[in-house]
Amino acid sequence: MESWPPGGSGPAEAGRRLRGLRGADLAASASLLSGAGAEAGCSAPAVAAVLPAGGSGERMGVPTPKQFCPILERPLISYTLQALERVSWIKDIVVAVTGENMEAMKCIIQRYQHKGISLVESGVTRHRSIFNGLKALAEDQPNCRLSKPEVVIIHDAVRPFVEEDVLLKVVTAAKEHGAAGAIRPLVSTVISPSVDGCLDHSLERARHRASEMPQAFLFDVIYEAYQQCSDYDLEFGTECLHLALKYCHIKAKLIEGSPDLWKVTYKRDLYAAESIIKERISQQICVVMDTKEDEEHVGHRLEEMLKNELNHVKVTSGRDLQQIILEQCYNFVCVNVMTSDFEETQKLLNMLEESNLSILYPVVVISVQFLDYESVPFGQKMENLMQIREFAKQVKKRNILLYGLLVYYPQDEQKLQESLRQGATIIAALIKERNSGLIGQLLVA
Numbered sequence: 423m424e425s426w427p428p429g430g431s432g433p434a435e436a437g438r439r440l441r442g443l444r445g446a447d448l449a450a451s452a453s454l455l456s457g458a459g460a461e462a463g464c465s466a467p468a469v470a471a472v473l474p475a476g477g478s479g480e481r482m483g484v485p486t487p488k489q490f491c492p493i494l495e496r497p498l499i500s501y502t503l504q505a506l507e508r509v510s511w512i513k514d515i516v517v518a519v520t521g522e523n524m525e526a527m528k529c530i531i532q533r534y535q536h537k538g539i540s541l542v543e544s545g546v547t548r549h550r551s552i553f554n555g556l557k558a559l560a561e562d563q564p565n566c567r568l569s570k571p572e573v574v575i576i577h578d579a580v581r582p583f584v585e586e587d588v589l590l591k592v593v594t595a596a597k598e599h600g601a602a603g604a605i606r607p608l609v610s611t612v613i614s615p616s617v618d619g620c621l622d623h624s625l626e627r628a629r630h631r632a633s634e635m636p637q638a639f640l641f642d643v644i645y646e647a648y649q650q651c652s653d654y655d656l657e658f659g660t661e662c663l664h665l666a667l668k669y670c671h672i673k674a675k676l677i678e679g680s681p682d683l684w685k686v687t688y689k690r691d692l693y694a695a696e697s698i699i700k701e702r703i704s705q706q707i708c709v710v711m712d713t714k715e716d717e718e719h720v721g722h723r724l725e726e727m728l729k730n731e732l733n734h735v736k737v738t739s740g741r742d743l744q745q746i747i748l749e750q751c752y753n754f755v756c757v758n759v760m761t762s763d764f765e766e767t768q769k770l771l772n773m774l775e776e777s778n779l780s781i782l783y784p785v786v787v788i789s790v791q792f793l794d795y796e797s798v799p800f801g802q803k804m805e806n807l808m809q810i811r812e813f814a815k816q817v818k819k820r821n822i823l824l825y826g827l828l829v830y831y832p833q834d835e836q837k838l839q840e841s842l843r844q845g846a847t848i849i850a851a852l853i854k855e856r857n858s859g860l861i862g863q864l865l866v867a
């Protein structure tokens with residue numbers, strides 16, 4: 423086994439040093455795992471992940487297996503893959519899917535540009551699916567580009583919100599202890615019924631925990647456990663940590679996980695997952711203005727109003743648009759003060775289309791016009807603005823949701839204030855909801 427880092431007393435030493443990671447510690451430890459510590463003489467453990475994704479999702483109660491159910495039109499499993507593949511030190515990801523869904527899975531990988539994924543056929547139970555994934559990683563598999571890792575992460579394909587810090591903690595603890603897994607406090611008390619359907623006994627809730635995912639193992643430990651375990655285990659077992667204990671006498675280290683690690687199981691979990699994703703991608707709004715006039719201008723006043731309406735959201739403007747797109751901002755408000763056409767909006771849409779930003783999440787663009795009767799006749803303005811329906815249809819194909827907003831611009835200061843407030847409320851709602859039924863509409867504030 424490789425020493426990590428050299429000079430320490432092996433895995434245990436490394437684990438002790440990396441316990442309780444936060445901030446800079448996390449970055450430093452992650453760089454050890456990604457190999458960035460090589461110059462300093464550290465050798466990183468090779469880490470791979472196995473994702474069981476061969477279930478039928480009976481409890482979800484829909485014909486599509488839950489891992490393929492769409493959230494904002496993208497299959498759930500793609501979110502989980504994205505969460506794992508953005509972790510630079512995970513070298514390989516093996517996904518176990520049924521033969522029936524193999525082609526669908528290949529299409530998902532291609533469409534959402536996932537990298538470093540290998541597919542294996544799943545088994546009839548979760549344990550059998552995991553075992554198949556491990557076999558693909560084990561040494562001496564013919565025609566296989568995979569190599570045996572030192573540490574393997576096991577993570578359900580239906581837990582999309584796994585973060586790098588918990589992955590790092592379980593991997594580090596697995597290096598030290600042989601096995602590790604995320605846990606959560608129990609929400610409900612666990613009771614044991616007797617055969618007559620009456621209470622036999624109840625467990626003391628504070629002394630027990632819910633076992634969640636991710637889990638990580640020294641590869642040799644978990645592979646040995648799976649090779650030794652009985653058909654009964656493979657058929658009815660639900661806990662990989664237990665296999666390591668039963669067959670390899672390894673007591674797994676338990677790591678407190680976040681509430682977002684829960685497993686999507688019922689239909690309501692899809693709604694919860696969608697809400698979490700929508701909230702995450704609504705945290706930044708970029709305001710693009712066709713004027714750089716003074717702070718008192720109506721466009722800037724709308725921007726200020728938006729900042730008040732969404733006080734926890736970062737509202738940026740006047741910065742390099744390419745850079746903002748690179749930083750993965752998924753919400754744009756294009757404020758047209760000078761013109762009543764879509765020239766500025768079109769420029770923005772072209773940039774977004776070229777950037778591929780919308781491959782993973784729908785990007786919202788709201789084109790704002792001011793209804794100022796004095797500058798352009800209303801009829802002519804509306805004729806121009808109705809083009810938005812066609813633009814919206816076109817860009818929807820690229821997962822860009824384009825909406826129009828007309829803000830009434832009266833002379834009366836109080837009424838103007840009210841229109842701007844209403845405009846900011848509509849913008850906030852469009853961004854939070856990402857309703858594709860409203861694309862191409864001209865909403866009026």
Ligand SMILES: Nc1ccn([C@@H]2O[C@H](COP(=O)(O)OP(=O)(O)OP(=O)(O)O)[C@@H](O)[C@H]2O)c(=O)n1
Nearest residue numbers: 474475476477478479480481546547548551579
């Ligand atoms: N034969 C199986 C059964 C389950 N899984 C996977 O194991 C994970 C967790 O299992 P679970 O939530 O029980 O999924 P399902 O078996 O699909 O759900 P249900 O029990 O409701 O049918 C899921 O990613 C699921 O796809 C698997 O790879 N192979």
Ligand SMILES: O=C(CO)[C@H](O)[C@H](O)COP(=O)(O)O
Nearest residue numbers: 548578633634635660661662
């Ligand atoms: O959380 C777990 C980890 O130990 C479960 O055992 C795992 O997710 C399997 O779920 P299920 O029993 O529903 O297939």
